[in-house]
Amino acid sequence: xxxxxxxxxxxxxxxxxxxxxxxxxxxxxxxxxxxxxxxxxxxxxxxxxxxxxxxxxxxxxxxxxxxxxxxxxxxxxxxxxxxxxxxxxxxxxxxxxxxxxxxxxxxxxxxxxxxxxxxxxxxxxxxxxxxxxxxxxxxxxxxxxxxxxxxxxxxxxxxxxxxxxxxxxxxxxxxxxxxxxxxxxxxxxxxxxxxxxxxxxxxxxxxxxxxxxxxxxxxxxxxxxxxxxxxxxxxxxxxxxxxxxxxxxxxxxxxxxxxxxxxxxxxxxxxxxxxxxxxxxxxxxxxxxxxxxxxxxxxxxxxxxxxxxxxxxxxxxxxxxxxxxxxxxxxxxxxxxxxxxxxxxxxxxxxxxxxxxxxxxxxxxxxxxxxxxxxxxxxxxxxxxxxxxxxxxxxxxxxxxxxxxxxxxxxxxxxxxxxxxxxxxxxxxxxxxxxxxxxxxxxxxxxxxxxxxxxxxxxxxxxxxxxxxxxxxxxxxxxxxxxxxxxxxxxxxxxxxxxxxxxxxxxxxxxxxxxxxxxxxxxxxxxxxxxxxxxxxxxxxxxxxxxxxxxxxxxxxxxxxxxxxxxxxxxxxxxxxxxxxxxxxxxxxxxxxxxxxxxxxxxxxx
Numbered sequence: 001x002x003x004x005x006x007x008x009x010x011x012x013x014x015x016x017x018x019x020x021x022x023x024x025x026x027x028x029x030x031x032x033x034x035x036x037x038x039x040x041x042x043x044x045x046x047x048x049x050x051x052x053x054x055x056x057x058x059x060x061x062x063x064x065x066x067x068x069x070x071x072x073x074x075x076x077x078x079x080x081x082x083x084x085x086x087x088x089x090x091x092x093x094x095x096x097x098x099x100x101x102x103x104x105x106x107x108x109x110x111x112x113x114x115x116x117x118x119x120x121x122x123x124x125x126x127x128x129x130x131x132x133x134x135x136x137x138x139x140x141x142x143x144x145x146x147x148x149x150x151x152x153x154x155x156x157x158x159x160x161x162x163x164x165x166x167x168x169x170x171x172x173x174x175x176x177x178x179x180x181x182x183x184x185x186x187x188x189x190x191x192x193x194x195x196x197x198x199x200x201x202x203x204x205x206x207x208x209x210x211x212x213x214x215x216x217x218x219x220x221x222x223x224x225x226x227x228x229x230x231x232x233x234x235x236x237x238x239x240x241x242x243x244x245x246x247x248x249x250x251x252x253x254x255x256x257x258x259x260x261x262x263x264x265x266x267x268x269x270x271x272x273x274x275x276x277x278x279x280x281x282x283x284x285x286x287x288x289x290x291x292x293x294x295x296x297x298x299x300x301x302x303x304x305x306x307x308x309x310x311x312x313x314x315x316x317x318x319x320x321x322x323x324x325x326x327x328x329x330x331x332x333x334x335x336x337x338x339x340x341x342x343x344x345x346x347x348x349x350x351x352x353x354x355x356x357x358x359x360x361x362x363x364x365x366x367x368x369x370x371x372x373x374x375x376x377x378x379x380x381x382x383x384x385x386x387x388x389x390x391x392x393x394x395x396x397x398x399x400x401x402x403x404x405x406x407x408x409x410x411x412x413x414x415x416x417x418x419x420x421x422x423x424x425x426x427x428x429x430x431x432x433x434x435x436x437x438x439x440x441x442x443x444x445x446x447x448x449x450x451x452x453x454x455x456x457x458x459x460x461x462x463x464x465x466x467x468x469x470x471x472x473x474x475x476x477x478x479x480x481x482x483x484x485x486x487x488x489x490x491x492x493x494x495x496x497x498x499x500x501x502x503x504x505x506x507x508x509x510x511x512x513x514x515x516x517x518x519x520x521x522x523x524x525x526x527x528x529x530x531x532x533x534x535x536x537x538x539x540x541x542x543x544x545x546x547x548x549x550x551x552x553x554x555x556x557x558x559x560x561x562x563x564x565x566x567x568x569x570x571x572x573x574x575x576x577x578x579x580x581x582x583x584x585x586x587x588x589x590x591x592x593x594x595x596x597x598x599x600x601x602x603x604x605x606x
Contacts, residue, residue: 017339021110021342037098037099051087056310062077066305067306106149123349129432136228137345138229147334174192177192177294191315195318195322203322210271210275214333216271218341223264227260295308379442380403384437396419397423397582406523406554409547409570410568410571415574419583420528424558449516451528451532453512453530459494461478461494484518485512506533510531510534521550522553525550565590572586
């Protein structure tokens with residue numbers, strides 16, 4: 001899957017986007033614990049800075065004691081250092097521990113929100129129809145949220161520590177600097193000005209050199225996600241690949257996707273090499289630069305060795321705080337790319353919701369188990385003047401007032417490509433490309449059985465009862481529906497966790513879906529070629545089973561075999577439109593439907 005390069009420019013920081021993702025957690029139900037952890041880590045970081053200030057003065061006294069050969073003061077200062085070091089270690093350990101605790105709580109909350117928004121009301125499906133507008137939502141939810149939370153906390157505490165360190169040592173450095181005369185100009189606190197100029201110029205150059213890394217990192221995340229998605233697809237469809245002997249094509253596809261990673265990584269390497277040249281030179285010069293600047297006062301006898309080391313240490317702290325942008329540039333680059341990916345995901349979710357077709361809330365709800373015999377809701381389907389379009393805007397199917405009353409079993413037939421399955425998706429409330437008036441979806445509980453059933457990860461018991469809770473049914477009920485669906489051999493396997501999409505044959509999977517329908521007992525049951533993998537006699541047996549065991553359910557089917565017609569009360573025959581017009585629908589009684597031509601396997605010949 002090679003998604004197109006997004007049009008958004010990932011290097012532009014948007015406060016609106018940042019607040020839309022970051023702010024909700026801090027006003028959520030977990031806000032007390034979040035703010036408590038944030039305040040605790042912040043207080044510990046400030047305490048660490050205080051210890052650094054104390055060590056700066058300790059450094060002066062220690063080297064002055066060495067210069068004066070003052071052994072008693074030397075021993076006392078070692079004890080002071082031991083105490084400060086112990087406190088520093090404790091604060092550093094618990095600062096990291098509490099920051100990680102805050103990180104996982106924040107990540108858990110944001111992940112829950114993203115998962116709910118992505119899965120709610122078929123949003124994930126509508127987003128997939130947008131053709132690459134938001135690539136790899138799994139990577140955004142799993143990796144990008146984690147990176148965003150950890151990077152945001154790291155950058156936040158980093159910039160706070162840098163600001164506090166700057167002002168803590170700025171006064172110290174000003175006092176230690178004294179004055180310097182350059183070309184007849186008297187400059188007080190000249191070491192402070194030197195640090196400002198050195199760091200300011202260095203930060204500007206770092207941005208000039210490192211700016212291309214933002215786009216390169218943005219693309220690298222996307223290419224890595226595409227490659228991982230392709231591998232997951234191969235694993236998911238390994239049987240079909242093996243049957244087609246499609247391994248060479250799969251290998252070719254994986255190589256092509258990895259080539260994007262390869263090419264982009266070389267771009268990162270080249271730019272990172274240039275950036276490392278610059279930062280290494282900048283960092284090495286920063287070691288000797290304060291000594292060179294302070295050396296004239298030392299050799300003039302204005303300060304002792306301890307004063308020189310204290311001055312260079314304070315200069316290093318100020319210069320390091322001012323150079324936070326340079327030292328954190330790589331993290332900022334990655335953070336900006338992650339923020340952009342999450343922001344486009346959030347915007348896409350909002351756009352999809354705004355474009356979604358109107359539907360009843362109960363039409364999207366998962367069916368709940370109901371004993372056979374309970375009275376169903378009695379609200380039918382009205383298509384009105386519904387027009388269904390393709391995602392690119394082409395008119396696909398035009399209705400003309402057709403409808404389905406409760407209990408009026410309906411079959412949808414017609415040549416391939418006219419919109420039978422798309423109509424079923426609209427009935428499911430998940431197809432957004434439709435317009436018209438006088439429509440309403442089926443009332444009551446609905447269940448849709450696609451041609452390829454979805455079998456989630458888990459035990460066979462969980463697969464069978466999906467999407468309902470497995471605890472809602474006892475073994476006797478599960479045994480009964482498996483027997484009815486002619487799957488008694490699966491009963492001993494109920495509590496086995498396996499890859500059931502690979503282990504079960506297509507026919508077994510479709511019969512398992514029929515067993516699900518018996519458990520759900522919906523008011524409306526939609527079958528989109530849900531029995532295509534069964535032979536004609538077994539297909540007829542499954543339809544008889546559904547009619548017998550679900551007397552209150554209305555069946556709406558898409559099928560190709562002529563034998564299915566007998567189990568329906570009306571037929572929607574889709575016919576091609578003339579001269580590029582959308583397909584139209586003709587309502588027939590089953591007896592009026594022409595006998596379709598079938599091949600030796602019982603399939604309709606379109």
